[in-house]
Amino acid sequence: xxxxxxxxxxxxxxxxxxxxxxxxxxxxxxxxxxxxxxxxxxxxxxxxxxxxxxxxxxxxxxxxxxxxxxxxxxxxxxxxxxxxxxxxxxxxxxxxxxxxxxxxxxxxxxxxxxxxxxxxxxxxxxxxxxxxxxxxxxxxxxxxxxxxxxxxxxxxxxxxxxxxxxxxxxxxxxxxxxxxxxxxxxxxxxxxxxxxxxxxxxxxxxxxxxxxxxxxxxxxxxxxxxxxxxxxxxxxxxxxxxxxxxxxxxxxxxxxxxxxxxxxxxxxxxxxxxxxxxxxxxxxxxxxxxxxxxxxxxxxxxxxxxxxxxxxxxxxxxxxxxxxxxxxxxxxxxxxxxxxxxxxxxxxxxxxxxxxxxxxxxxxxxxxxxxxxxxxxxxxxxxxxxxxxxxxxxxxxxxxxxxxxxxxxxxxx
Amino acid sequence: xxxxxxxxxxxxxxxxxxxxxxxxxxxxxxxxxxxxxxxxxxxxxxxxxxxxxxxxxxxxxxxxxxxxxxxxxxxxxxxxxxxxxxxxxxxxxxxxxxxxxxxxxxxxxxxxxxxxxxxxxxxxxxxxxxxxxxxxxxxxxxxxxxxxxxxxxxxxxxxxxxxxxxxxxxxxxxxxxxxxxxxxxxxxxxxxxxxxxxxxxxxxxxxxxxxxxxxxxxxxxxxxxxxxxxxxxxxxxxxxxxxxxxxxxxxxxxxxxxxxxxxxxxxxxxxxxxxxxxxxxxxxxxxxxxxxxxxxxxxxxxxxxxxxxxxxxxxxxxxxxxxxxxxxxxxxxxxxxxxxxxxxxxxxxxxxxxxxxxxxxxxxxxxxxxxxxxxxxxxxxxxxxxxxxxxxxxxxxxxxxxxxxxxxxxxxx
Numbered sequence: 001x002x003x004x005x006x007x008x009x010x011x012x013x014x015x016x017x018x019x020x021x022x023x024x025x026x027x028x029x030x031x032x033x034x035x036x037x038x039x040x041x042x043x044x045x046x047x048x049x050x051x052x053x054x055x056x057x058x059x060x061x062x063x064x065x066x067x068x069x070x071x072x073x074x075x076x077x078x079x080x081x082x083x084x085x086x087x088x089x090x091x092x093x094x095x096x097x098x099x100x101x102x103x104x105x106x107x108x109x110x111x112x113x114x115x116x117x118x119x120x121x122x123x124x125x126x127x128x129x130x131x132x133x134x135x136x137x138x139x140x141x142x143x144x145x146x147x148x149x150x151x152x153x154x155x156x157x158x159x160x161x162x163x164x165x166x167x168x169x170x171x172x173x174x175x176x177x178x179x180x181x182x183x184x185x186x187x188x189x190x191x192x193x194x195x196x197x198x199x200x201x202x203x204x205x206x207x208x209x210x211x212x213x214x215x216x217x218x219x220x221x222x223x224x225x226x227x228x229x230x231x232x233x234x235x236x237x238x239x240x241x242x243x244x245x246x247x248x249x250x251x252x253x254x255x256x257x258x259x260x261x262x263x264x265x266x267x268x269x270x271x272x273x274x275x276x277x278x279x280x281x282x283x284x285x286x287x288x289x290x291x292x293x294x295x296x297x298x299x300x301x302x303x304x305x306x307x308x309x310x311x312x313x314x315x316x317x318x319x320x321x322x323x324x325x326x327x328x329x330x331x332x333x334x335x336x337x338x339x340x341x342x343x344x345x346x347x348x349x350x351x352x353x354x355x356x357x358x359x360x361x362x363x364x365x366x367x368x369x370x371x372x373x374x375x376x377x378x379x380x381x382x383x384x385x386x387x388x389x390x391x392x393x394x395x396x397x398x399x400x401x402x403x404x405x406x407x408x409x410x411x412x413x
Numbered sequence: 414x415x416x417x418x419x420x421x422x423x424x425x426x427x428x429x430x431x432x433x434x435x436x437x438x439x440x441x442x443x444x445x446x447x448x449x450x451x452x453x454x455x456x457x458x459x460x461x462x463x464x465x466x467x468x469x470x471x472x473x474x475x476x477x478x479x480x481x482x483x484x485x486x487x488x489x490x491x492x493x494x495x496x497x498x499x500x501x502x503x504x505x506x507x508x509x510x511x512x513x514x515x516x517x518x519x520x521x522x523x524x525x526x527x528x529x530x531x532x533x534x535x536x537x538x539x540x541x542x543x544x545x546x547x548x549x550x551x552x553x554x555x556x557x558x559x560x561x562x563x564x565x566x567x568x569x570x571x572x573x574x575x576x577x578x579x580x581x582x583x584x585x586x587x588x589x590x591x592x593x594x595x596x597x598x599x600x601x602x603x604x605x606x607x608x609x610x611x612x613x614x615x616x617x618x619x620x621x622x623x624x625x626x627x628x629x630x631x632x633x634x635x636x637x638x639x640x641x642x643x644x645x646x647x648x649x650x651x652x653x654x655x656x657x658x659x660x661x662x663x664x665x666x667x668x669x670x671x672x673x674x675x676x677x678x679x680x681x682x683x684x685x686x687x688x689x690x691x692x693x694x695x696x697x698x699x700x701x702x703x704x705x706x707x708x709x710x711x712x713x714x715x716x717x718x719x720x721x722x723x724x725x726x727x728x729x730x731x732x733x734x735x736x737x738x739x740x741x742x743x744x745x746x747x748x749x750x751x752x753x754x755x756x757x758x759x760x761x762x763x764x765x766x767x768x769x770x771x772x773x774x775x776x777x778x779x780x781x782x783x784x785x786x787x788x789x790x791x792x793x794x795x796x797x798x799x800x801x802x803x804x805x806x807x808x809x810x811x812x813x814x815x816x817x818x819x820x821x822x823x824x825x826x
Contacts, residue, residue: 016440016443016456017443017453017454017455017456018443018444018447018453019439019440019441019442019443019444019445019446019447019453020440020444020625020627021440022435022436022437022440023435023436023439023440024435026432026436026458027429027432027433027434027435027436028432029432030429030430030431030432031431031432031433032432033432034431034432040430040431040432041430041459041460041462041465042430042457042458042459042460042465042469043429043430043457043458043459044455044456044457044458045439045455045456045457046454046455046456047454047455049454052454052455056455059472183431192525192526193487193488193489194488194489194528194530194531195525195526195528197488197489197490197528197530198528198530201490204490204491212427212428212461212491213489213491214428215487215568215569217569217570217571223428223433278698278719280698280701282705283702283705284698284701284702284704284705284706284710285691285693285697285698285699285700285701285702285705285717285719286698286701286702287698288693288697288698288699288701288719288721289696289697289698289699289702289811291697292695292696292697292698292719292721293697293807293808293811295772295773295774295807297697297721298721298722301721301722302721302722302724302725303718303719303720303721303722303725303729304698304718304719304721305716305717305718305719305729306691306698306701306705306716306717306718306719307716308701308705308710308711308714308715308716308717309711309714309715309716311715312715312716312759315759316716316718316758345729346725346728359708360708361708361709389522389523391547391548392547392548392571392575393548393571393575394706394708395706396548396571398702398706399571
């Protein structure tokens, strides 16, 4: 199959360089390129400065077959992409009379005042054509010259998204040499990235499909990617590798692609006809939030209590006051008592309980910041408890403990 | 004052070029640079390819005083930033024995298997030093050579954010050419961006301090920014403008800078010696999570229940089965009953309850996806209930309802 073509994306806009907005368009465009089988080797962001935009376009054109510019197509003086595109390609801008008329009509129909500078949006590179924009006034542009392609898309999300997913995707598919790139993600919990790297090293070394790990909070995601003429053909390469990864890693592989740890847990519990209850102290409802984020959670999730104070631990869960007094709320004993109590309260098969000190002060009767306990009560009446010494800010400690609690449950199933 | 220095940001990671994740770090870094008075002229993104990373670093170093690299500092073979940084600066990597020992201890303390490649994270450029990373194993790096500066930060959010906002911000402030950019954020809830625009139009038009609004989920944040020789000097310009904004908008201004709506609520409740209880159905614990995210929440937050099923609404809150049968769980009547019940159960002054259908299927006895109710019970015995028809995916609906519930409580105080 012919050599796949390469592309670069250039986002234009000073607001991006000031960090005032997050560049989601570049990610969308990159995904579309990948799905069209065109390798995106670089992305760049440049402000509303003519010389720097031209310079950035030229550098990208010198390296890649296709350069896609995002933003800077509007009517105002700091919209410079159109002019810079022509300059970088050694082309000139021509005035599209017919489109100017369309524009005037568009303004008239909405009783908007017409200002001359709107005509700027009727200019296009001589070697280019306009991409219709049903959602705004600035059309996109595609120009082909000296074997290079430049595409420019407007910045507003409501205009960019339909164009990127629509006519630009179509154009790129035909430019993609008839191949596509497909991938599948293997989701792994409970072992670190370096350990995954050790176990899958030989797979990561191979040419195709490519196997690459990405560390997430308390998880590792391994992406298996292949290029082929069709998604089906690509999957014939990808699936056996995913199976091999699952075979090597076993239980820590909880799912694929967009499946979450909590959804994997709920499916398994539902399969077993089991139920789950929660007693959250330090996580304050965070585990419940994750569990109920899964559609249909009510089939498995009985309910939960957030017993954040000593009082509510006694009152709502009936934890023995002496136990609380003796060991303090942040203790394995109390975690176990909470799990058992909530398991009975909701007559649930499994119950998770969390207690700990997420900081910032260490005044939970002298228990240090980051010291947390997770208890898991099981249908057979047994209860397991783990101690965690977590670092980081309050937010991280709580997020990690949510993850460790769900991890504990998953690995026990 | 001397000319502020220039910087470029380089994000490293093939997953960015595939559009699989959105680059929020680059925006954070850009904002920090701006606030330190350092102009960021370009941003680039490159994949896990040694030659291209080096080439991108070199190009950036040739144009700018400071180059900041994000990602690629981990232990695996496709983490290449450390090596590329040394190569681009014409420096060599040296092994930091002491840090390797720390790492080994870190792994041992957690019973994680130690693998040799972790030693990679103990390498640093000869002309550089390590930036401590209290939240992970890969330290950041700062190297100064031939009048240029390179900074490298780890990719995981929990490690990147504290480092960027902490030691890196401090370093950049001193590098910022004697001036700093200080800003204060006015946090507003309950009115839209366009309304804020109307009311603050004249302030937004002025040169300095600059006044810029940013729309958030259910909130608007207005950033007031000024450049000066010191933070104190800048604040003398900024504070009066913030006061004026608060005077014009009133109650919807709930706080400043990093203060959250939930922390504003808890402070006000504590001031009044009041307490709060929660009964969450559709939000599944999300409001409890936000409330307990505030340090010292236990002074005000009595506790909560997550009654996700009809059964638990009856059993745990004693909601009248006839009421549930007649109106269905997604109804104003049940929301009110939940709020009253949990208020009594925890003998709390205020109680919030949520019920609704977050989708994706509309099978909650035919109640449409997005239909949700928030009830607020107050110390005077009165109960208010609001209906919300929310659009978007399950996740958005739940997040917005959390916000609306807290908003309801705040505006009633």
